[in-house]
Amino acid sequence: MAATRETAAAVRDVEQYKYGFVTDIESDMAPLGLNEGIIRFISAKKGEPEWMLEWRLKAYRYWLTLADEEPGWAKLRFPKIDYQASYYYAAPKRKAALTSLDEVDPKLLETYKKLGIPLLEQQILAGVAVDAVFDSVSVATTYKKKLEQLGVIFAPFSEAVHKHPELVKKYLGSVVPYSDNFYATLNSAVFTDGSFVYIPKGLRCPMELSTYFRINEKNTGQFERTLIIADEGSYVSYLEGCTAPQRDENQLHAAVVELVALDDAEIKYSTVQNWYPGDADGKGGIYNFVTKRGACRGKNSKIMWTQVETGSAITWKYPSCILQGDNSVGEFYSVAITSNRQQADTGTKMIHLGRNTRSKIVSKGISAGHADNTYRGLVRIGAKADGARNYTQCDSLLIGSTCGAHTVPYVENRNPTAVTEHEATTSKISEDQLFYCRQRGMSQEEAVSLIVNGFCREVLQTLPMEFAVEAQKLVGISLEGSVG
Amino acid sequence: MKPSEIIDHPFAGAYAKRLGVKTPWQGHLPGPKMEAWRFTPLRTLANTPFVPASASAEVDVTELPRGVPLIAGAARLVLVNGAYREDLSDADFGPGVTISTAEAFASSSRSPLALLNAAYASAGVSIDAAGPGLRPIHLVSIGAAGAEPAAFHPRLRITVAPGASLTIIESHVGLPGQTYFSNPVTEIALAENANLRRYVSVAEDSEAFHLATATISIAAGGSLEAFHLGLGGALVRQDITVRFAGRGAAARLNGAYALSGRSHHDFTTVMDHNVPDCRSSQVFKGVADGDSHGVFQGRIHVARDAQKTDARQLHKALFLSRGPEIDCKPELEIYADDVQCAHGAATGEIDHDQLFYLMSRGIDPATARSLLVEGFLTEAVDEISVPEVQALFRDAIGAWLKSRDIARARP
Numbered sequence: 039m040a041a042t043r044e045t046a047a048a049v050r051d052v053e054q055y056k057y058g059f060v061t062d063i064e065s066d067m068a069p070l071g072l073n074e075g076i077i078r079f080i081s082a083k084k085g086e087p088e089w090m091l092e093w094r095l096k097a098y099r100y101w102l103t104l105a106d107e108e109p110g111w112a113k114l115r116f117p118k119i120d121y122q123a124s125y126y127y128a129a130p131k132r133k134a135a136l137t138s139l140d141e142v143d144p145k146l147l148e149t150y151k152k153l154g155i156p157l158l159e160q161q162i163l164a165g166v167a168v169d170a171v172f173d174s175v176s177v178a179t180t181y182k183k184k185l186e187q188l189g190v191i192f193a194p195f196s197e198a199v200h201k202h203p204e205l206v207k208k209y210l211g212s213v214v215p216y217s218d219n220f221y222a223t224l225n226s227a228v229f230t231d232g233s234f235v236y237i238p239k240g241l242r243c244p245m246e247l248s249t250y251f252r253i254n255e256k257n258t259g260q261f262e263r264t265l266i267i268a269d270e271g272s273y274v275s276y277l278e279g280c281t282a283p284q285r286d287e288n289q290l291h292a293a294v295v296e297l298v299a300l301d302d303a304e305i306k307y308s309t310v311q312n313w314y315p316g317d318a319d320g321k322g323g324i325y326n327f328v329t330k331r332g333a334c335r336g337k338n339s340k341i342m343w344t345q346v347e348t349g350s351a352i353t354w355k356y357p358s359c360i361l362q363g364d365n366s367v368g369e370f371y372s373v374a375i376t377s378n379r380q381q382a383d384t385g386t387k388m389i390h391l392g393r394n395t396r397s398k399i400v401s402k403g404i405s406a407g408h409a410d411n412t413y414r415g416l417v418r419i420g421a422k423a424d425g426a427r428n429y430t431q432c433d434s435l436l437i438g439s440t441c442g443a444h445t446v447p448y449v450e451n452r453n454p455t456a457v458t459e460h461e462a463t464t465s466k467i468s469e470d471q472l473f474y475c476r477q478r479g480m481s482q483e484e485a486v487s488l489i490v491n492g493f494c495r496e497v498l499q500t501l502p503m504e505f506a507v508e509a510q511k512l513v514g515i516s517l518e519g520s521v522g
Numbered sequence: 523m524k525p526s527e528i529i530d531h532p533f534a535g536a537y538a539k540r541l542g543v544k545t546p547w548q549g550h551l552p553g554p555k556m557e558a559w560r561f562t563p564l565r566t567l568a569n570t571p572f573v574p575a576s577a578s579a580e581v582d583v584t585e586l587p588r589g590v591p592l593i594a595g596a597a598r599l600v601l602v603n604g605a606y607r608e609d610l611s612d613a614d615f616g617p618g619v620t621i622s623t624a625e626a627f628a629s630s631s632r633s634p635l636a637l638l639n640a641a642y643a644s645a646g647v648s649i650d651a652a653g654p655g656l657r658p659i660h661l662v663s664i665g666a667a668g669a670e671p672a673a674f675h676p677r678l679r680i681t682v683a684p685g686a687s688l689t690i691i692e693s694h695v696g697l698p699g700q701t702y703f704s705n706p707v708t709e710i711a712l713a714e715n716a717n718l719r720r721y722v723s724v725a726e727d728s729e730a731f732h733l734a735t736a737t738i739s740i741a742a743g744g745s746l747e748a749f750h751l752g753l754g755g756a757l758v759r760q761d762i763t764v765r766f767a768g769r770g771a772a773a774r775l776n777g778a779y780a781l782s783g784r785s786h787h788d789f790t791t792v793m794d795h796n797v798p799d800c801r802s803s804q805v806f807k808g809v810a811d812g813d814s815h816g817v818f819q820g821r822i823h824v825a826r827d828a829q830k831t832d833a834r835q836l837h838k839a840l841f842l843s844r845g846p847e848i849d850c851k852p853e854l855e856i857y858a859d860d861v862q863c864a865h866g867a868a869t870g871e872i873d874h875d876q877l878f879y880l881m882s883r884g885i886d887p888a889t890a891r892s893l894l895v896e897g898f899l900t901e902a903v904d905e906i907s908v909p910e911v912q913a914l915f916r917d918a919i920g921a922w923l924k925s926r927d928i929a930r931a932r933p
Binding site: 111421434436437438439440441442443444445446447448449450451452453454455456457458459460461462463464465466 | 557826829841842843844846847848849850851852853854855856857858859860861862863864865866867868869870871
């Protein structure tokens with residue numbers, strides 16, 4: 039019950055979006071707009087080798103041909119984005135190279151404190167190495183030494199390009215090619231930073247790796263790129279949390295995440311996404327257009343996505359698994375909560391190519407206020423995927439009569455020995471359950487928070503401990519004000 | 523519309539001129555990038571040089587093709603290439619039923635194929651039913667091409683007056699070995715407390731195209747019970763939209779498909795819940811053999827005001843060999859909170875345990891497989907409330923099973 043009390047307390051405490059503050063740090067910015075010059079500017083800023091610049095330019099030139107191909111199939115409504123009205127690079131100014139956390143700008147550290155991730159404390163207590171991305175540049179990487187000794191590479195992407203070019207070259211774009219889709223192509227051209235993780239053969243990474251992303255500078259799109267490679271027999275759990283300060287304009291966030299799991303490797307990728315959702319009238323908020331995909335390359339490999347999506351004005355996100363290796367496993371657990379004028383179109387793709395591949399999808403959508411929440415998922419069984427197995431369960435909960443909940447699954451099966459199952463339900467919060475809670479002295483909001491947390495339990499349980507608590511709080515906070 | 527969403531279609535273009543009104547589909551058919559048609563490509567159709575069926579008058583049909591069942595007690599209405607044939611039809615449809623061949627009437631469907639039909643259909647057939655004790659109607663639509671592939675566009679309207687109850691059985695067949703394109707549009711209106719039972723069998727020839735669009739609106743207290751069977755054709759799509767127009771209306775829409783060879787069959791359904799207190803249920807079952815392709819797309823739409831809606835949908839399909847592809851896309855689009863909506867979809871092969879169970883009791887593998895497939899499809903056929911019609915559809919499936927060598931044992 040401790041968690042429940044905490045949830046209830048959080049609902050009471052938080053009246054507004056509690057991360058709505060702006061850190062006042064002078065930025066090093068690229069000029070407004072997007073052209074080849076900007077891409078060269080970004081690449082030069084990062085001191086990138088020639089091949090990296092070439093890759094970016096290739097993506098940019100391809101992107102120009104996609105002018106009409108901006109995805110329009112999702113159940114989302116938003117004004118056309120002017121890609122020339124955004125800044126594509128913003129880095130906090132640094133005085134000198136940093137060697138320890140003490141040298142990090144105290145204002146930045148303060149920001150993270152407000153977000154509830156005190157780096158210093160985490161280093162000592164939680165055993166979590168945090169690669170903190172502040173706008174576009176990683177400012178502090180903790181626990182690096184310890185991980186290095188084990189052979190784990192956990193570095194900002196820009197550093198990995200210099201130090202491990204052979205790995206980056208080999209795997210960059212191998213899961214999400216630069217030509218994949220409109221937003222991924224844009225990201226390939228202008229990505230500024232992100233995380234790079236390599237887990238060596240046979241190693242079970244002893245700590246959870248975590249990155250907190252933050253959008254800070256006004257009018258900046260954030261385009262980070264994450265690449266995680268789990269070599270044979272390794273295991274890693276990666277956490278990603280997102281919060282952003284309050285802004286009136288919509289901000290674009292188009293990230294790409296690529297995961298590669300080789301033989302017998304396992305990657306667990308957890309996200310709590312809490313970008314600024316805009317105000318009650320739908321003003322402001324983040325446009326979250328993210329391409330996340332994992333390739334289970336090796337036999338017996340496993341990739342597990344867990345996401346808790348509570349923020350963003352618009353979420354367009356489909357963390358997927360390509361199950362190439364025999365006996366590989368893909369799992370997707372999702373909670374998506376939309377309230378006020380938020381819109382979410384999210385789901386997954388499970389592409390079964392290898393024999394005896396298995397996938398499981400559990401999606402919980404909660405819609406309140408004037409929000410629209412869509413689950414969109416694809417399960418495709420290739421002709422050679424003998425013995426493939428899929429189970430999908432999508433449940434939607436509607437709170438109030440002005441919101442929408444939609445389920446759009448695609449099931450394409452080309453193999454007779456494969457079994458696919460899909461189930462979906464839509465309903466509202468049970469009056470009986472509400473009555474039961476109210477009768478025991480809980481307020482309407484406490485009761486709804488408790489019931490919704492119960493509805494999402496199956497997904498929240500898959501989160502690592504540190505995240506599970508935060509996620510439970512978020513579930514309550516997100517529905518705040520939309521009940522009763 | 524993006525260029526990737528259409529395919530040019532000279533034949534549609536010629537027809538569109540007759541329509542007089544500008545539509546986005548002028549001269550085009552939906553392309554593979556068009557969401558509603560992603561599983562059912564029309565490339566082959568667009569590349570076939572069809573002529574209007576009326577121009578290929580050299581083939582005449584003087585009797586019903588073999589395989590069309592004779593239904594005792596039902597009045598027969600025959601269309602050949604979409605035109606009403608008085609000589610093959612019954613003269614008397616009993617009291618309360620009026621058959622008229624009127625000028626083409628307007629259709630509420632804006633789908634590209636309904637527009638194509640509107641552009642070309644010369645005369646529509648209207649069935650108006652009122653009063654108690656109506657005689658069932660057996661509608662037979664026969665496709666007959668000449669030397670050239672022929673296209674025809676039957677246009678049918680059915681109205682059922684308040685409180686009346688009508689049963690209609692439709693058989694869509696063709697002369698063997700011919701390439702034709704049947705593009706029927708059916709408009710059905712059920713008045714308050716009216717009741718319609720509609721049983722449709724599409725068993726076109728293996729070279730034939732059949733793209734049917736049906737729109738059914740149900741007023742308060744009205745009810746629909748429908749069963750659609752798809753037994754073949756080169757490319758068949760049964761597109762069914764049910765609109766609930768008054769409180770307390772109910773629809774049971776069920777179907778089955780059994781495919782072999784290179785058949786392609788697509789069930790696309792929309793349950794449009796616009797008013798409160800309506801119920802809909804759907805059960806679709808399919809089996810696919812050879813290199814066939816089965817598609818099920820079912821959308822349940824619940825509008826903001828349609829509180830207390832109860833909508834359910836189920837699609838299950840079985841693979842009978844290694845060749846087929848089965849795609850399904852059940853979809854829920856819900857804007858009201860006090861509703862109960864659910865859908866389920868599953869695909870797989872014959873359960874090995876069930877097979878083992880039957881074989882352990884001395885039944886040979888071929889018979890065991892046959893029994894299991896029959897049992898699987900029967901679950902949907904059982905939803906038919908008229909025993910005679912149920913038997914008819916069961917026989918059709920039995921004949922399909924016999925004609926297929928599905929019984930041959932596979933690993």
